[in-house]
Amino acid sequence: xxHRPFEDWxxxxxxxxxxxxxxxxxxxxxxxxxxxxxxxxxxxxxVKLAAPSTGFTDRFQVRxxxxxxxxxxxxxxxxxxxxxxxxxxxxxxxxxxxxxxxQSPVNLLASxxxxxxxxxxxxxxxxxxxxxxxxxxxxxxxxxxxxxxxFAAGGWSLxxxxxxxxxxxxxxxx
Amino acid sequence: xxDEMTWINQAQQGDDEAFTNLVETYQKPVYNLCYRMLGEPExxxxxxxxxxxxxxxxxxxxxxxxxxxxxxxxxxxxxxIDKLRRRRFxxxxxxxxxxxxxxxxxxxxxxxxxxxxxxxxxxRLHYCLQSLDPTxxxxxIMRYWQDCSxxxxxxxxxxxxxAVKSRLHRARRALADLWDEKPAHVRTERKPYGxxxx
Numbered sequence: 559x560x561h562r563p564f565e566d567w568x569x570x571x572x573x574x575x576x577x578x579x580x581x582x583x584x585x586x587x588x589x590x591x592x593x594x595x596x597x598x599x600x601x602x603x604x605v606k607l608a609a610p611s612t613g614f615t616d617r618f619q620v621r622x623x624x625x626x627x628x629x630x631x632x633x634x635x636x637x638x639x640x641x642x643x644x645x646x647x648x649x650x651x652x653x654x655x656x657x658x659x660x661q662s663p664v665n666l667l668a669s670x671x672x673x674x675x676x677x678x679x680x681x682x683x684x685x686x687x688x689x690x691x692x693x694x695x696x697x698x699x700x701x702x703x704x705x706x707x708x709f710a711a712g713g714w715s716l717x718x719x720x721x722x723x724x725x726x727x728x729x730x731x732x
Numbered sequence: 733x734x735d736e737m738t739w740i741n742q743a744q745q746g747d748d749e750a751f752t753n754l755v756e757t758y759q760k761p762v763y764n765l766c767y768r769m770l771g772e773p774e775x776x777x778x779x780x781x782x783x784x785x786x787x788x789x790x791x792x793x794x795x796x797x798x799x800x801x802x803x804x805x806x807x808x809x810x811x812x813i814d815k816l817r818r819r820r821f822x823x824x825x826x827x828x829x830x831x832x833x834x835x836x837x838x839x840x841x842x843x844x845x846x847x848x849x850x851x852x853x854x855x856r857l858h859y860c861l862q863s864l865d866p867t868x869x870x871x872x873i874m875r876y877w878q879d880c881s882x883x884x885x886x887x888x889x890x891x892x893x894x895a896v897k898s899r900l901h902r903a904r905r906a907l908a909d910l911w912d913e914k915p916a917h918v919r920t921e922r923k924p925y926g927x928x929x930x
């Protein structure tokens with residue numbers, strides 16, 4: 559008889575009939591491979607649980623405490639690094655504003671007054687230059703140039719008004 | 733509600749004493765799985781402790797629909813499989829038997845020779861087991877040492893039930909082949925001071 563069914567019987571762990579058992583016993587006398595399978599089955603079915611050495615739970619508690627301590631330390635240092643990073647970034651972004659704020663009030667006031675004075679002086683200079691031009695320029699320009707300028711300005715204004723009226727008129731029958 | 737579920741609930745709320753009760757209850761199956769997987773008491777102790785630490789950290793994710801023991805053994809098995817895959821060379825220690833005692837026949841036993849033969853048979857099985865693929869080994873250990881069903885093994889090892897059946901068949905066939913060719917009481921570890929010259 560072929561070796562295969564015996565191996566399948568042994569691997570499947572199915573209950574065998576009396577005839578099957580007899581055939582199997584006969585086969586086992588000549589087949590070392592199937593005998594080894596039977597021995598392995600017997601060994602596997604009589605195994606014992608290995609136990610840890612005494613004090614496993616105590617050792618676990620020690621390890622758990624150490625782990626918790628390590629996690630606490632990691633969290634603390636993580637918080638420190640994150641806080642320092644955020645502060646550094648904030649300082650870097652706000653440095654231009656901060657630099658002005660940390661100047662002394664006298665310097666700040668002097669800077670503001672200086673800016674106002676310079677602005678006022680610029681306005682006065684522009685006003686004076688305008689007055690000079692207003693007094694001087696009419697004497698250099700002949701009367702007919704003035705007439706051309708006025709005529710051109712009037713025509714230009716008329717073009718603007720007509721265009722404006724044409725483009726803002728609501729289209730009828732649309 | 734069972735004691736186990738009460739402890740799990742309490743441990744999930746941060747009660748370390750309840751978790752200690754769970755460790756006390758499951759230390760032996762977890763240690764046994766690690767020992768059979770890794771082959772050495774020191775590595776097994778370390779792996780079992782690491783397994784309980786992982787369970788402690790992930791207890792909030794435990795699905796109450798599943799068996800706690802299966803979940804726990806699944807974590808232990810995956811931890812050991814990862815360790816074995818990282819290992820370059822297999823290391824087997826058969827200097828100690830399952831109870832952590834030295835390899836001497838128990839003279840107080842009714843039949844010391846029978847006891848010795850049994851121990852040698854266990855050592856031989858332990859040796860053969862170390863030659864299996866890590867996942868096959870985990871399946872065999874869960875089936876024969878932990879009495880898990882094929883469905884539980886499939887859940888724990890993230891396999892299908894037919895895959896578990898096939899792995900168990902293959903593993904037993906491989907064990908039988910090794911059993912047939914290896915003599916009993918094989919020592920594979922040489923002592924650091926050992927030399928064939930002596």
